[in-house]
Amino acid sequence: MAKENVTQNELPIVVIGAGLGGLGAACQLALSGEKVLLLEKHNVPGGFATSFVRGRFEFEGALHVLAEVGTEEHPLSLYDFFKDLGVFNKIDFKKPMDLCRSIFYDGLDITFPNGRETYFEKLIELFPNDKKGINKFKEIVFKVREGFNYVAAKEGKATPLGILLKHPYLARVGGLTLSDVFDRCFKDQKLRAVASQLWGYEGLPPSRVNAMYYILVLIALLDDAVFPVGRSHALSSVIVESFEKMGGIIKYNALVNRILVKEGKVSGVELLNGEQYPCKAVISNVNPICTTMKMLPRETVSDSYKKRVYAPDIGTSLFTVYLGLNKTPKDLGVTHFEVFLNSTYNLEEQYLTSLRIERPKYLLASCYNIMYEDISPPGTNQVVLTALQDGKSWSTVPPYQYHHKKDEMANKMISMAEELLYPNLRKYIETAEAATPLTYYHYSKSLNGAIYGYKQDILDSPMMRLNSKGPIPGLYFAGAWVNLGGGYSTSITSGRMAASMYLEENEKGGV
Incomplete structure (x- = not known):
């Protein structure tokens, strides 16, 4: 591969990060005939859209359902994009029977269609x-x-x-x-x-x-939320395959250290190993804080833009327990895919509890086999327990206490699931793994392990959130931290928005 020999004329634009925002941007550019270099620090694409193996189980990393796809009869915002990429020719999608089930501590039990x-x-x-x-x-x-x-x-x-x-x-x-x-x-x-x-x-x-x-x-x-057969990793892989077929180049284990600037404009990128790739534009799927304050020369970013980047609060992370069980859903009486468990009706109290490392009062229990029967080996099923957790709380845990705190939190979440939904759940656990906010940070490098980017509060609505336009000519942002906020479909759309902004400005001669 001649990836190290590309010139500015061959590849005028570089996309940093093959998370869903970066993939959305890179593919939108490739569909428009652009030559694109996509640089990914990890050895696989997808960011949060991934999976991992423990024992005989392959667990979905983060996806619950994917929105904005729709059907041929009722296409939503991602349908034509996926069709152009050939996604539907290679991946089937499962549709959950219900929106969710909710159980409260006092016995209220509701299934939402x-x-x-x-x-x-x-x-x-x-x-x-x-x-x-x-x-x-x-x-x-x-x-x-x-x-x-x-x-x-x-x-x-x-x-x-x-x-x-x-x-x-x-x-x-x-x-x-x-x-x-x-x-x-x-x-x-x-x-x-x-x-x-x-x-x-x-x-x-x-x-x-x-x-x-x-x-x-x-x-x-x-509106027709779905789940990809093969998990979100299969979706990421198919998107990359389509990108490469359109002439795009992706380079793994390629951590971008600096965005190069000449005469106040983007002129290229430099990897941690010193390799440089000249270009006239960069779309960064890295969060805007790290992009502007670590990858750009500080003098190129205005004080007003620095304030805009630093002003919003960083959003929440997760604590997740992945369980491989040696019984089928039918054996365990499991009937629903997504079940929200509530130990109080006070949602503010639920949230405040998530800011501390303690037993949650709001928990999501997901059994993927209900929607996707073959996601685990015959005679088994997967249950994933998810609770919101503040990343800053975990950053202060001393290293010698980390594994104890992690195991303690996982046990508390399993106990809550046993009390409200799955009696004797732990008896059937064959494989267990837990992820803390530090786990999400380790693999994604998202600040505080944030899964939605900035907090999605009243001061940071989609109308007010940072858009794709960067602080210097030729720099654009994609992903959960900008445009429409967190989520799989919105991250893809954010990347497409960044690509469209570049294409429009390039056509006008502004890049």
């Missing part, structure tokens, strides 16, 4: 006295979705004025917390807890999360 209309019908069935408010919330959700479709279709070219004129609900909701929206719709306090069961997917409770993020996640999961 898939589908927009049936979800809200279920809420009305449970809380008939709030029917009017539920229908009002439904209207808000649908209006926000319409606005998101408009922004996604613009591929990074939507203007604030255009959004305000065509879809004012985006601006209205973007300035509210989810609790603010609930105040306008719901009276029953228990309904608030039930209607916000997906708050873990944004990393903040209703009192803190930007309402737009929650609504977008809710409607996206109701």
